[in-house]
Structures are given as C-alpha cells and as structure tokens.
Amino acid sequence: MEHAEGSRYAGGAGRALDATPGARASTAEPATPTLPRRTVGVLAGCVTALPGLLYLVLAGVLLGPLLLWPRTRGRAVATFAAGARRLAAVERRRRSLFFADRFPDHRADHRTPRFPDGEAPDFPDGEAPDERIVRYLAARTGAGLLTGVVVALLCVGAVLAALLVAGLARGTLDWLDLAGQCLLGGVLLFLDVQGLRWLDSADARLARACFGPSERDLLRRRIDELAASRAAVLRAVDTERRRIERDLHDGVQQRLVALAMLLGRARREGTPERSGELVHQAHLESQEVLRELREVAWRAYPTALDALGLREALASVTERSGLPVRTDFHLSRPLPASVETAAYFLVSECVTNAAKHAAATGVVVSVRQEEALLLVRVQDDGVGGADPAGSGLTGLRSRVGALDGRLHLHSPSGGPTIVTAELPCA
Numbered sequence: 001m002e003h004a005e006g007s008r009y010a011g012g013a014g015r016a017l018d019a020t021p022g023a024r025a026s027t028a029e030p031a032t033p034t035l036p037r038r039t040v041g042v043l044a045g046c047v048t049a050l051p052g053l054l055y056l057v058l059a060g061v062l063l064g065p066l067l068l069w070p071r072t073r074g075r076a077v078a079t080f081a082a083g084a085r086r087l088a089a090v091e092r093r094r095r096s097l098f099f100a101d102r103f104p105d106h107r108a109d110h111r112t113p114r115f116p117d118g119e120a121p122d123f124p125d126g127e128a129p130d131e132r133i134v135r136y137l138a139a140r141t142g143a144g145l146l147t148g149v150v151v152a153l154l155c156v157g158a159v160l161a162a163l164l165v166a167g168l169a170r171g172t173l174d175w176l177d178l179a180g181q182c183l184l185g186g187v188l189l190f191l192d193v194q195g196l197r198w199l200d201s202a203d204a205r206l207a208r209a210c211f212g213p214s215e216r217d218l219l220r221r222r223i224d225e226l227a228a229s230r231a232a233v234l235r236a237v238d239t240e241r242r243r244i245e246r247d248l249h250d251g252v253q254q255r256l257v258a259l260a261m262l263l264g265r266a267r268r269e270g271t272p273e274r275s276g277e278l279v280h281q282a283h284l285e286s287q288e289v290l291r292e293l294r295e296v297a298w299r300a301y302p303t304a305l306d307a308l309g310l311r312e313a314l315a316s317v318t319e320r321s322g323l324p325v326r327t328d329f330h331l332s333r334p335l336p337a338s339v340e341t342a343a344y345f346l347v348s349e350c351v352t353n354a355a356k357h358a359a360a361t362g363v364v365v366s367v368r369q370e371e372a373l374l375l376v377r378v379q380d381d382g383v384g385g386a387d388p389a390g391s392g393l394t395g396l397r398s399r400v401g402a403l404d405g406r407l408h409l410h411s412p413s414g415g416p417t418i419v420t421a422e423l424p425c426a
Contacts, residue, residue, distance in 0.1 A: 033100050041098025042200060046151060048094060049144025052087050052137055059083060081130035084137045088210065091140055095207045103211035136210035143206065147199045154192045161185060232398035239395060247296045252289060259285045302344060310340045314347055314365065321351050323363050323380075330368040339425045342399045343367060343376050349392045350378035350419050358382025358417060374423040384415035396421075 033041070059080050066076035095101040164181055167173040173181075213221070259282055266278035304313040311329050318325035335343075347365055354360040360382035367376050386393070386409065400407045400421050411417040 033098060037098055038200070041094060042147060042196065042203075043151065044094055044098065045091075045140075045144045045203060046148035048087075048090055049141050049148065052141035053145060055083055055087060056138060056141060077130060077134075081133055084134050085130075088133050088137055088140075091136075091207065092211055095204075095211075099204070101204075101207060101211075103207075104213055104217065132210055136206055139206050140203070143199055143202050147196065147203075150192055150195045150199065153188075154196075157185060157188055157192065229398075229401045229404075233402045236395045236398035244296060247292075251292045252296065255285060255289045255292060259289060301341075305337075305340055305344055310335065310343060310367070313340075313344050314367070317344075317348050317351055318365075321363070322355050323351065323360060325351060325363045325365060328364070328366040328368070332369045335369075335374060335425050338403060339374055339423050342403055342405070342423055343374060343421070345399060346376055346396055346419070346421050347378055349396055350380070353386070353390075353392060354378075354380035354382055354417070358384070358386070358415070360415075360417075369425070372424060374421075374425045376421045376423065377418065378420075379416055379418045382415050382417055383413075384411045384417050385413045386411040386417050 063076045063080050066072040067080075092103060096103070164173070164178070164185075168178060262278050262282040262285060266275045266282065269275040269278060302313050302316070304316055310331075314327060314329070318327060347367075351363055351365075354363050358380050360380035363378065363380045365376075365378050367374070369375070388394075388397075388409065397407055400423065403423055405421055405423040408420040408422075409418070411419075
C-alpha cells in the first residue's frame with residue numbers, strides 16, 4: 001500500500017508517491033514550524049534587512065555611473081548581482097531554517113549567462129536570473145525594514161501597556177481613562193498583528209518568486225507527471241486484462257470442461273438412475289460456472305455503480321467479503337463516474353487484501369466529501385506490513401494517480417493497516 005507525499009517546494013505543485021510499509025524507511029515531509037521558530041525567523045529577517053540596505057546604497061553609489069553607460073552596464077549589473085546573490089543566499093537559508101521552505105537548487109544557484117561584451121541574452125520569461133535576484137533583494141530589504149518598524153511599534157506598545165498597568169496599580173488612573181487606553185491599545189495591537197501577518201506572507205511570496213520553481217519548471221513537472229500517469233494507466237489496463245484472462249482460463253474454463261465431461265458421461269450411461277445423478281452434478285456445476293462468471297464480470301466493472309450508485313456498490317462489497325465491514329458513508333453531492341469507480345476499486349482491493357493477506361478480523365470503511373475532495377479511508381486490524389509493490393496496490397496507485405489524487409499508507413508491522421485516498425471530484 002502506498003503513501004503519497006508532496007514534494008514540498010515552496011510554491012511548487014509536484015507530487016511523488018512514496019511507500020512506507022511497516023519497517024521500511026520513509027521520507028517524511030518537513031514538520032510545520034512552530035510559532036516561536038517562525039517568530040525568530042521574522043526577527044532574523046529584520047536583522048538581515050540592514051546589510052541588504054547598506055549594500056544597495058553603497059553598491060548603487062559606486063556602480064551607478066557604470067550602470068548608466070551602455071558599454072559597461074552588463075558587467076556592472078553582473079558585479080552588482082554577485083553581491084546581491086550572497087545576501088539572497090542568506091535569506092534563502094533563513095527561510096529554510098525557520099520556515100521549513102524547500103527550494104530547487106538550480107533556481108538558487110543559476111547565474112545569468114552573458115556574451116563577451118557583458119550583455120545578457122533574452123530569456124523566455126522576460127527576466128534574467130541576475131535581475132530577479134536584485135529585484136528580490138530590493139523588495140526583501142524594504143519588507144524587512146518595514147517589519148522592523150512594526151515590531152518596534154509593538155515593543156513600544158508593550159512598554160506603554162506596562163506603564164498603564166503600573167499607573168493602575170498606584171491608583172493614579174481612573175476607569176474612564178483606562179477604558180479609553182485599552183480601546184486604543186487593542187486597536188493598535190490588532191493593526192500591528194495584522195501588519196506582521198501580511199509582511200510574513202509577503203516575505204514568503206517574494207521567496208517563492210525568486211527561489212521557487214518557475215512557470216516553465218512547473219509546466220515541465222506537470223508534463224512529466226501526466227506522462228508517468230498515462231504510462232501507469234496503460235500498465236494497469238494491461239495487468240487487468242491479464243487478470244481477467246487468468247480468471248477465465250483457470251476458473252471458468254476449467255469448470256466448463258468439467259461440465260462438458262459430466263454431460264458426456266451422462267449421455268453414455270445406460271441406466272436412467274446413474275444418468276440422472278450425472279445430470280444433477282452437471283446442473284450444480286453450471287451454477288458454479290455462472291457464479292464465477294458473475295465474479296469475473298463484477299471485478300471487471302460492477303454494474304451496481306451505474307444502476308444504484310457508490311453506496312450500494314460498496315454495500316455489495318461488504319456483503320460478499322468474509323469479514324465484518326463497518327461503513328461510514330457521507331456525500332454532499334453526486335460524484336463523477338471516474339471518481340466513483342476509483343473509490344469502489346480502492347475499497348474492494350483493500351477489503352480483499354485484509355481478508356486474504358492481513359489475517360484481519362474486521363474492516364472499517366469511511367467515505368466522505370470535503371469541499372472538492374473525496375476522502376476514502378480503509379482500516380483493518382490485521383498484521384500490517386503491507387507490500388506496496390504488490391500488483392493490486394500498484395493498480396490502485398495508478399487509478400488514484402490518473403485522477404491527480406493522492407494515496408497515503410500507514411501499515412506498521414503488527415498492524416493496523418490504514419489506507420487513505422484523496423480524490424479530486426471538482
């Protein structure tokens with residue numbers, strides 16, 4: 001069973017399915033930074049803005065004349081960007097350390113190629129990497145200084161609040177003045193906090209724009225994902241065809257051969273009693289053939305999905321399984337047919353695995369809708385240690401990935417096994 005993990009590029013959209021069965025090593029997403037850690041990161045950003053301001057002023061004064069002359073402009077920009085790149089690297093490390101942001105290395109280290117005369121070539125996105133770094137440093141310096149001002153005002157407000165409390169303790173402040181001061185302080189505190197939140201969000205956006213994947217990177221990654229998903233779907237279809245052929249050959253065909261042999265023996269028998277007994281056996285065998293044919297057809301595609309919907313199709317899974325299955329089903333609106341099919345096969349495969357391989361005594365299935373996602377969760381109390389490379393689970397991964405969904409697994413040795421799928425249904 002598979003675990004889907006987002007490749008946490010700041011501003012990125014890439015995803016990769018990662019298996020974490022039992023004792024196998026897993027790659028976990030970075031933990032969400034705590035509030036004290038983020039607070040230290042904000043204060044550090046105020047401090048790092050001061051070297052940025054100093055560099056922009058001094059380098060601008062020294063290199064300003066060279067920037068105005070076309071023949072030296074290219075080399076002056078490259079020199080100016082080299083220093084800006086070092087300061088931007090400090091900001092990148094600050095975002096990674098205190099905010100757990102991850103950025104692709106090629107965006108952070110890429111430099112603008114230049115012609116022999118120092119001029120930069122044209123770029124498809126309209127902005128050279130050096131220009132992007134300089135723009136980021138200028139914007140980041142301004143945001144950091146403004147954050148420092150807001151933090152200073154917050155500290156001043158804290159000092160005034162302490163003086164207010166001291167005056168109240170000495171009895172030199174009446175209740176009317178206290179109410180006015182509290183109202184004014186509350187409004188200023190709210191504005192300060194909102195300002196800090198906005199500046200923190202602006203800092204994150206600036207870092208994403210400079211260090212995060214470009215539109216071309218995102219598009220290339222999306223194309224790779226779609227190509228991999230298409231190949232996985234083709235493999236899943238081929239695997240499903242082989243399974244159907246195997247079921248027909250090893251199950252239905254063998255029973256049909258046995259049925260033909262029984263009918264042949266009944267025709268050759270001379271006594272009516274023996275012939276009738278063989279016909280009765282052939283009748284029982286024909287019923288088994290019909291049952292296996294229904295099983296094969298049901299595994300290929302359950303007609304109850306079209307006729308009765310997902311709820312009734314899952315109810316048939318619970319009835320046909322050899323385990324007690326408890327189902328929690330909540331949908332707020334109808335689902336696309338492809339999402340219903342993926343949810344059905346996910347539940348069916350997990351229940352089958354729990355019965356055949358996990359030695360489980362019970363299964364809990366939860367299907368619920370949250371905004372634009374269908375969340376399907378299957379938990380069994382078996383022995384755990386599910387193998388993500390199994391053919392059934394590989395097919396599930398392909399089905400979920402084809403819908404741009406995510407598949408999570410928790411299956412430690414000793415159980416329980418929990419499989420959760422997130423399927424977009426918008």
